[in-house]
Structures are given as structure tokens and as C-alpha cells.
Amino acid sequence: MKTITLLFAVMFSNPLYADEVYEVLLDSMVDKNFVTVERLKQDELQAFCSKPRSEKVDEARAAELREAALEGVPSPPGGNYLGDWQRGEKVAINGKGLQYSDDPNAANGGNCYACHQLDPAEAAYGTLGPSLSGYGARGQSAAMLKYTWTKLWNTHAYNVCSHMPRFGAADILTPQQLQDVMAFLFDPTSPVNRSQP
Amino acid sequence: MASRIRIRAQLKGDYCEVKALMRHPMETGMRKDQTGASIPANFIEDVQVVHGDTVVMQAYWGAAVSANPFLGVRFKGGTQGDVVKVIWRDNQGATGTGETTIR
């Protein structure tokens, strides 16, 4: 019994084990509507980040992944970072998109409120991420706009293994939607930047 | 629609406790569907708990009561084997009844 346990322990520490987990998942899940088991295949970043938050990462590898993420971030359409905050607000509120219960032809939402506080007058916000209320106070310098755009596109460009989705890189939101979310964050007249109640 | 109302009545000391779970959407009339059209109001307006021939409780509900209402009522004077009914009527004229015997 002890030998078997030891054997399993050795198996688990073997890097090949990730493939075995994938096989188990393939056996345990089925395609549903437009969502297929293809989604279970991990890319390098996902495989690297499949660990407890407290676990130390291989810093060299993390740096490589961070750089690759950064390099993959395109400029916004027409070079404009800011779109329409009213559309952006809708994107932030909308929690649908890419679930097998969703309409594949409808636009995806960003579901920002799931994790973040945004409009201070909106009480139904999550706390998995920091509050973004008053984000516009940071100003609209080129550096700040680029930083925020990059973070939304692919957060791993700055914070490898963050749990925030790669809204641009993973095609969750379109560049237009991201411009609108940027406006929701930055525009002084956006609800995000209204004075606290 | 099967089992629109489920009911249980139990003697506890000197009172009888009735519990009923009603299946009803309790639409307020203020919601809109995906096309933007209003979903018509559809909610229970009155509920009666009847012991034998006596109405032991009469309630007037409105749109503020949530879907699938769970009702609990205690009354005195019941004995084992007596019939207890719960009857509801909604704003659209539909009714529901559930019946049980006191245990």
C-alpha cells in the first residue's frame, strides 16, 4: 500500500503528469453547444500558472512569458485609446459570453463587476480584484493609457499568472470594446470617476 | 402541471403546523424579456389555509412575494387525521389546491 502511494507521489511530481490530467478531463467532459473539449488543452502560460498563488515560480521562465505577452500587444485601432464610455459601461456590466449557455453570435461582455468595484454608486461589485473607482484620476498621459490598454489586452505583460483574463489576446473582447472600456475607466464624465456617494 | 402545491401538516403539542410549497412564478409585471417586452404580472393574490370547513388563515399577497412561495402556518384545534387544504388564487384567475391529513 505504501509502495503504491509512493509510486503515485512520484507520478504526480513528474512534469508529464499534466498530460495525464488532460486525458482525465477529456474523459470527464463533453462538448456542449459551441464549447468543445479543445478548450481543455492548456497553452504554455496556463500550464505554467496552474499552481497555488503561494508557490514560487521559476523567475527566468516567468520573465520570458512576461516579455512574450508584452510583445503580443497591438496598438489600438487608429491609434486611439479611448472609445465611448456608455458602451464601455455595458461591456463592464455584461457577464455573458463564451459559456455554452450563451449565444455565440452575441457580443461578449467583460464582466468587470464580477471582480472589481467601478462606479462607486454600484454596490454589486466583486472583490477578487482591486477597486477601480476613480481610475480617471491617474490622468491620461501616454504612458498611463498604454499601461492600461496593455493590462486589459494581456495582464501577463506585467503580472504573470494573474487570474485576470486576457481580454484582448484571448479574443474575449474586440479592440473596439476595449477602447470603450478604456473610456469607461478614464473619461472624467464616466460614472467610474463620479465623486464617491 | 404536476405538483403545483405541496403540503404537510403536523401536530406539535397544542398546535398544528402547516407547511406548503407553491410553484408559481410570482411575476411582478415590472420585468422585461429579452426583446424588451413587458412580462405580464402573474402573482398569487390570495391564499387560504382551510381546516375541515373552517378558514384558519386568509392572506392577501402581492408582487413583492418571491417565486415559489414557501408558507408556514400554525393553528390550534386540529387533530390527527383531519383534512387541511391550502388554496391559492392569482391575479390572472388561476387557482391551485393542495390537500393533506394532519399527522
Added chain:
Amino acid sequence: MNNRFIKIIFAIVIGLWSATLLSQGEGIFDEYRDMLGDDNPAIFVIFDGEEIWYAPAGPKSASLEQCDLGLGPGVVEGAYAQLPRYFADVDRVQDIEARLEHCMIQLQGLAPDEVSAKPYSLRGDLGTQLEALVAWIADQSSGLAIAPGQAHAQEKSAYALGETLFYYRAGTHDFSCATCHEQAGRRIRLQALPNLTTHEGAAAAYSTWPAYRISQGIVRTMGWRMRDCMRQQRMPELTMGSEASVALQTYLAVNGAGASMTAPGLKR
């Protein structure tokens, strides 16, 4: 008069709701729980489950009375608290759903497709047989300590697999269970999120499923909860009683071991 009365009730309800929002969104629900006392609409589903257990069904016209849930054929009291566990007759670790599926096939002669085609209710349904059975069986373990099997090698590897799956990031959003359930004191919108990597969080979660879900008006199982989490993580559909589902439940049950079962629970 009626109209005004309704408006007053509305105002009170909304007032109460707003006032209690900041307390992790659970405040108003705690008041509701106090009013209910020990009542739980699941009581009706429990009665249904008991009836279904004893009712002859399937081509063999047999009830589930000879079903062995781990404590011997027909022993239901205490069985749920000791799942998931290894079953020699199938040489694998099973949860309540996989086990019931096995019994329905073996004892009642039902085809696997019939059993697993629609285990969980869809919107508007009145509840499935599986949900009712699990509600009753779990109620038969109420008050007993969570004690999943961990002596057999397969039981231990189910735990390890569950832990690995817990951290497995995949899909369009790169979510894993850990994304939401690895930290304490967080919430998604207004829904509090238990830290499932700790005993406290896992116990709070595992002891309260299956649960009557008020917003749906039916009892939902732990297997359903796992499936629905996966859906929200943008993953495909998790099969009931599958190796991954069993492994994740094992991870939770072991982390929560020792705490008392209180299922069926009552949830929004």
C-alpha cells in the same frame, strides 16, 4: 389601499436590501434564514427521494433497496458522509451520483444513457429523480462527520488528482477553481466565495450541498454545482459521476473532513 400597501412593502424590502448590501451581500439572507428557522423547502424533495428509493422501476421492476452506498446493501443512514469512496465491484472511486447510476443500471436494468441523459433539472423543471434521491440520502447523514474514504490507494490518488484539477487553468478565460476559491474573504459580485483550500472553507461548502436553491425552486447537488462552475469558467460540460467530478469532490470532502454534514442546505 392595496396598491399603497404593496408600495410600502416594496419600499421596506428595498430599504432592507440596500441597508444590508455591504455585509458581503448575505445580510438580508441571514434575516430570511432566521425567519425560516429549521424550515427548508427541501423537505418536500426529501420525501420524494425516499419514495423513489423504494419504488420499483426499470425493466427489472426493482427498487433501489439493495443498492450499496458503501455501508452495505440498503444502508442509507450515514452513507453520504463517507463518500466519495472506493467500490471494489467497479474498481473505482465513486461519488453519490456515480454510485446511484451504477445501482440504477445493475439493479433496475436501466440503460446508462437513460440514467445520465438528464440528471439535473433545467430551468423551469420541477426536479429530477436524481436530485430527489441525493436530497434524501444526504439528509440521512445530517449531523454526522464528513469522512470520505482515504485508506485505499485510489482514494488517495483521487484526492491528489482533485487538487491538481483545482489549480488547472484552461479555457478562454484561463480560469481554474483556484481563481475564485483559493483566497479568504473574497466575493464575485455579491456572492461570497469560500476558500476551498482550507478546512474551514471546504467544510462550509461540502456540508451544505445538496441544497435547495431558492432562485431555482429545486434541490441542486454537489455534482451539479461542479458542472455549473465549469460552465461559468467557460469550460465544456462536466459529466455526472466522472473521474474529474469525483476527484474534485474528494478534494473538497477530505479538506472538510470532520465537520458535520447539514445538507440539504438552503441557498440563494
